[in-house]
Amino acid sequence: MSLGNILFLAVLASAIALFARNIRRVIRNINLGRPQVINDRKTERWRTMALVALGQSKMVARPVAGIMHILIYAGFIIINLEVLEIIIDGLFGTHRVGAVLGPLYDLLIGSFEILAVGVLLACVVFIARRAVLQLPRFHKPEMKGWPSRDAMIILVTEILLMGAFLTMNAADFALQELGADHYPPVGSYPVSAGLASTLNLTNLQLPTLISVERITWWFHIVGILAFLNYLPYSKHFHIVLAFPNVWYSKLEPRTQVSNMPRITGEVRSMLDPSVAPPDPAVPRTVAGLEIPERFGAKDVFDLSWKSLMDAYSCTECGRCTSECPANLTGKLLSPRKIMMDTRDRLEEVGRAIDAKGMWEDDGNSLHTRISEEELWACTTCNACTQACPVNIDPVNIIMEMRRYKVMEESSTRPALTGMFNNVENNGAPWAFGADRRLEWTQDA
Amino acid sequence: MAEFAATGEVPDVLFWVGCAGSFDDRARKITKAFVRILNAAKVKFAVLGQEESCTGDPARRAGNEFLFQMQALNNITVLNGYGVKRIVTACPHCFNTLKNEYPALGGSYEVLHHTQFINALLKEGRIKVQGGNFQGKRITFHDPCYLGRGNGEYEAPREVLLKLDAALMELKRSKQNSLCCGAGGAQMFKEPEPGTRDVNLERSEEVLEAKPDVIAAGCPFCNTMLTDGVKHFNKEGEVKVKDVAELIAEAADL
Numbered sequence: 001m002s003l004g005n006i007l008f009l010a011v012l013a014s015a016i017a018l019f020a021r022n023i024r025r026v027i028r029n030i031n032l033g034r035p036q037v038i039n040d041r042k043t044e045r046w047r048t049m050a051l052v053a054l055g056q057s058k059m060v061a062r063p064v065a066g067i068m069h070i071l072i073y074a075g076f077i078i079i080n081l082e083v084l085e086i087i088i089d090g091l092f093g094t095h096r097v098g099a100v101l102g103p104l105y106d107l108l109i110g111s112f113e114i115l116a117v118g119v120l121l122a123c124v125v126f127i128a129r130r131a132v133l134q135l136p137r138f139h140k141p142e143m144k145g146w147p148s149r150d151a152m153i154i155l156v157t158e159i160l161l162m163g164a165f166l167t168m169n170a171a172d173f174a175l176q177e178l179g180a181d182h183y184p185p186v187g188s189y190p191v192s193a194g195l196a197s198t199l200n201l202t203n204l205q206l207p208t209l210i211s212v213e214r215i216t217w218w219f220h221i222v223g224i225l226a227f228l229n230y231l232p233y234s235k236h237f238h239i240v241l242a243f244p245n246v247w248y249s250k251l252e253p254r255t256q257v258s259n260m261p262r263i264t265g266e267v268r269s270m271l272d273p274s275v276a277p278p279d280p281a282v283p284r285t286v287a288g289l290e291i292p293e294r295f296g297a298k299d300v301f302d303l304s305w306k307s308l309m310d311a312y313s314c315t316e317c318g319r320c321t322s323e324c325p326a327n328l329t330g331k332l333l334s335p336r337k338i339m340m341d342t343r344d345r346l347e348e349v350g351r352a353i354d355a356k357g358m359w360e361d362d363g364n365s366l367h368t369r370i371s372e373e374e375l376w377a378c379t380t381c382n383a384c385t386q387a388c389p390v391n392i393d394p395v396n397i398i399m400e401m402r403r404y405k406v407m408e409e410s411s412t413r414p415a416l417t418g419m420f421n422n423v424e425n426n427g428a429p430w431a432f433g434a435d436r437r438l439e440w441t442q443d444a
Numbered sequence: 445m446a447e448f449a450a451t452g453e454v455p456d457v458l459f460w461v462g463c464a465g466s467f468d469d470r471a472r473k474i475t476k477a478f479v480r481i482l483n484a485a486k487v488k489f490a491v492l493g494q495e496e497s498c499t500g501d502p503a504r505r506a507g508n509e510f511l512f513q514m515q516a517l518n519n520i521t522v523l524n525g526y527g528v529k530r531i532v533t534a535c536p537h538c539f540n541t542l543k544n545e546y547p548a549l550g551g552s553y554e555v556l557h558h559t560q561f562i563n564a565l566l567k568e569g570r571i572k573v574q575g576g577n578f579q580g581k582r583i584t585f586h587d588p589c590y591l592g593r594g595n596g597e598y599e600a601p602r603e604v605l606l607k608l609d610a611a612l613m614e615l616k617r618s619k620q621n622s623l624c625c626g627a628g629g630a631q632m633f634k635e636p637e638p639g640t641r642d643v644n645l646e647r648s649e650e651v652l653e654a655k656p657d658v659i660a661a662g663c664p665f666c667n668t669m670l671t672d673g674v675k676h677f678n679k680e681g682e683v684k685v686k687d688v689a690e691l692i693a694e695a696a697d698l
Contacts, residue, residue, distance in 0.1 A: 061621075255594030256544035260509050264549060267513040296507065325624040325647075330640025348611055377637040378630030381589040386620050402507030416506045418634040423511055427497030428463040429633050434494040437461070440472040 008221075011306070012218045015225035022232035026312060029350040032286055033305035048391075053246040058389040062319070065129075068122040072158070075119035076239070079112050079165070086221050096172075107189035113169065116162045117191055128221075130155075137318035140327075142337040147235065149315055163224050166192050168216035171209050174201035180210070182306060185372035191320045204417040213378050213429045242390045245313040248306055249391040254382040255401055266378035288358030296403025300346045301367040303400055310341035310392040320384035320394060326377040333377035335384035336396035342379035342397055375401050376413055445490040455490040455659050458523075460533035460542065463498050464664035470671065471528065471534075471664035477693035478534050478558050484698050485570035489532075495522050499541040506630035513549065516541075520551035534558040534689060536590035536663045537628070543595070557591055559601040559662050559688050566607055566692075569666075576695035578608040583691075584615055584656040584669060585623035586647070588663035601662050601688050608695050613654050623647050627665035648673020659685045 024441050049254050051057045056073065060066035085098040130138045130151060140147070175183035179195075189196075197200065201209065209415050228292035229239045265278030281293030284301075291301045300308060320335035321327050347367055353359050378398045385393050405411045414422075419429045448455050459482065464471040482489050495670075498516030523531075531553050533539050543555035556564075565571050583605060591597050598619045605612055617623045626643025628638070636642050648670055649658055659674070661667040664687075671685045 086512070114680045127594050165664060167505070174508070213695070253540070253595045254545050255540045255590050257504055259545070259548040260513075261548075263509050263513050264517075267517055268509060271514070271517055295509065321514055323621070324477045325626060325643045326639070328623075329636075329643050329646050331637050332639075333637070373637050376634070377639075378629050379626060379631050379643065381624035383589075383621075383624065386593055399505070399507070402505075403509055404507075406507035407509060412506065412508075413634045415632060417633040419506065419630065420508055421502050421509055423498050423515060429465060430463065430467055430497060430504050432463075432467040434497070437496060438491075438493045440461075440475050443476075 002093055005091060005093050011222060011225065012087065015229060017108070018229050018231075022229065025350060025354070026232055027129075029346050030305050030308045030312065031303055033303050033308040034284075034301070036304040036306055038306060041251055044251060045249070048249055048251070049165065049243060049247045052249070052389070052391060053243045056389070058387075061387070061389075065317075068125055071115075071118045071122045075115040075369075076123075078115055078222075079119070079162075079264050081108065081228075082112055083221070083224060086217070090221065095182050096184075096186050098183070102301070105186060106188040109169070110190050113166065113189060116165050120159055120162045122157045127152070127155050137322040140318065140321060140334055142340055143316070143318075147340070150234050150236075151316070154234065157227055157230075157323065157401040159224065161220060162228070164216045164220040164223065166195060168213055168220055170196040170199070170201060171213035171216065175206070175209050175213060176207065177202050178209070180206055181300075183213075195368070196246050219222055233247075235315045238390060241313040242307065247392050248309065249311055250385075250393055250396075251392050254385055255380065258396070260295070260403075263295070286359065287353045289360065292438075294404065295407035296405070297366060297397070297400035298408065299387070300342065300349055302404070303342070303366075303397060307342065307393070307397050307400075308346055310394075311346060313390050314339040314343065314392055315390075316340065317389065319387040319389065320392070323387045325379055325381060325382040325383065331373075331377040332371065333374045338370060338374070338394045338397055339392060342366065345369055364398075365405075370401060372405065372411065445492050445495065445528075448490050449526055451595055453488075454527075456488045457490075457530045457532050457590075458526075458528045459489045459491050460499075460531050460535075460538050461491055461496060462533055462535035462538045462664070463535055466496070468664060468668070470667060473533055474664060474667070474687040474689055477687065477698075478562075478689040480693045480698040481562060481565065481689060481696070484696065485565045485620070487565070487570075498524075499538050501537045501541045502630040502633055503542075504545070505628070506633075516546060516549050516551070520546055520549055523551055523553065528553060530554045530556070530643065532556045532558055532561045534664065534687070536588040536594070537665070540590045541593055552618045553655060557595075557600065557662070559591075559595060559604055560597065562689060562692055563600045563604050566604065570687075571692070571696055573607040573692055574609075574697045576608070576697065577697055578610045578658065578691060581608075581610045581611040581657040581661055582613060582655060583608065583658045584651060585618070585660045585662070585688075586625065586666055587614065587619055587649060588666050589622065589624050589628055591662055592622055593620055601660070604688055604692060608691060610658075613656065615654055616650060622694055623650065625663075625666040625669035629670050632665050632668075644669035644673045645676055648677060652679055656683060658691065659683060660688050660691060661685060662688050675680050 056070050078188050088097045089095055129135050162275055169189050172183060173189045173193050174196045176185045232380050269275040269277040283290045283292050294302050297303045316336055318336050324335055352362060380395055382395060385395060422429050422431050461475055466469060475546055494579040497519055498515050500512035504512035531542055536557060539555055539557045585601055585605060588622050624643060626649050659670055667687060673678050674685055
């Protein structure tokens with residue numbers, strides 16, 4: 001084994017170890033949420049995942065962004081086949097080991113190159129949409145600072161990686177043309193052959209060309225491994241979580257609100273004295289802290305783990321917010337912000353647990369980040385859940401937080417208190433008694 | 445319903461009138477139009493009358509799960525007591541709650557929105573509509589969130605409206621991309637949160653851009669919101685907001 005192979009092994013092993021550690025941290029954080037069993041209707045779940053995640057069916061609701069995204073997505077998945085070859089070459093000192101595939105190898109390398117150009121162009125268009133066209137959904141208040149930087153880092157990294165890939169191929173092609181040792185003439189280079197001739201690469205000295213080829217080879221693979229480890233800190237993590245998140249989608253009708261069985265027990269015993277009240281709830285212990293059974297969500301621990309997975313799956317595209325009737329009419333509510341706030345709070349809790357080995361109440365909660373004004377602006381119209389390309393459900397978080405406000409803190413909008421009283425006393429949201437329910441028949 | 449029970453007769457369907465349909469002056473007209481259709485089609489239907497109570501939809505959406513479940517469990521006791529199997533309602537919010545949320549509490553029924561019910565009556569030939577007043581008129585349908593996006597029913601109201609021989613126009617935002625009227629999620633019963641404008645004006649403006657003669661609604665709350673919106677833009681003289689049931693009753697001269 002050469003020094004290069006050993007160095008490669010070390011880089012690869014540490015990148016994988018670091019990624020595994022980050023994945024474990026994310027799984028631990030998601031499991032801070034309330035347990036919820038989701039394993040029904042499996043056929044429908046696989047079908048939904050195939051259609052929505054793999055097939056990107058909801059992305060094309062907006063054709064320009066959708067088609068560009070499919071280009072990057074296909075490029076990402078297919079070009080990564082190349083990584084397999086790079087790893088084998090890196091570990092065993094071979095060069096373009098895939099060439100054993102013969103004509104298939106030519107086809108593969110050729111298509112990688114064409115896709116790489118597609119990805120490059122799509123990333124340039126995406127940067128332009130953000131920086132030049134300034135599409136409103138990319139410039140809402142919650143996008144200030146890190147979220148916008150994160151988006152740019154991702155796009156620029158992808159451009160650099162694709163640039164390195166094509167430059168590496170161009171240098172390799174020139175070396176093959178010059179008959180250099182260790183660079184047998186394999187692969188087809190529809191794009192980089194042109195690049196090599198435009199730049200007159202065959203005029204360069206062999207050692208220079210070999211340096212260019214080696215540097216871009218290392219830059220490409222180290223870049224990919226670094227990017228892999230950037231994912232868990234970035235909105236770009238959606239490339240991993242989109243698949244499980246869609247598998248666990250809510251399959252019930254969008255406007256169906258989940259039942260609270262615990263309350264059913266209490267209400268049944270209230271309505272019928274012969275029914276025994278339910279046993280007191282057993283508090284759940286999470287990361288060393290007892291979490292009391294609460295009605296609704298005060299903090300991330302009170303949300304279902306699925307809502308927490310939703311939060312990590314959000315890539316902040318803002319399609320939800322741009323369809324939200326509240327946001328469209330200038331209200332504070334932005335469904336994307338609900339998801340980002342949930343994720344940021346979860347990360348904050350996770351970091352505190354990592355630092356102290358257990359969770360201690362820090363006096364903050366989801367409600368520190370999400371205001372009542374946001375919660376009460378939602379019309380539960382589900383435009384956001386319809387718009388989300390990976391079936392995230394912000395309405396569920398809003399509903400759970402409203403439940404906490406109303407049932408644990410008795411805090412609501414004054415008019416809603418009036419509505420509650422009417423429903424309770426008259427069986428209608430208005431102050432009309434049941435005796436007037438049939439008035440409409442009088443002149444019917 | 446009590447009268448049916450007393451004679452041992454079983455109605456074909458229970459008409460769940462809903463609070464808007466019972467108490468709101470505008471929505472009462474929808475109730476009456478739908479009843480005229482039911483009578484014309486000789487449907488044997490019952491209402492619960494004083495035994496009907498709010499489904500609990502606004503309480504649940506406003507976060508008061510206790511109140512919702514009290515309403516739901518009481519209603520289920522009444523419905524199951526009468527052995528109700530089939531329910532029709534002109535309110536998508538009642539429809540969603542009865543259909544999707546009562547089963548978890550022990551109340552499972554076949555629940556239909558009135559546009560689905562009317563569509564079936566038309567298909568079976570139990571009522572006949574020949575365009576009538578609306579022939580050639582520009583009509584546009586506003587999808588209620590709780591019927592369309594919520595429960596995937598986009599076609600029944602459109603199929604019914606086609607019977608009017610009118611020019612049926614789709615709005616820019618329609619079907620799954622329809623824009624809310626602003627009333628859902630208990631907003632109907634509170635002031636809007638601060639913003640630059642009200643949701644119903646945003647929607648009404650879009651609907652009016654289509655220059656309809658009639659805006660067809662399928663929800664008493666959408667009806668209120670759009671009627672207010674049309675008034676805001678001083679168009680109430682030219683543009684009428686009507687429920688699908690009212691249009692059919694009027695066209696069939698009922």
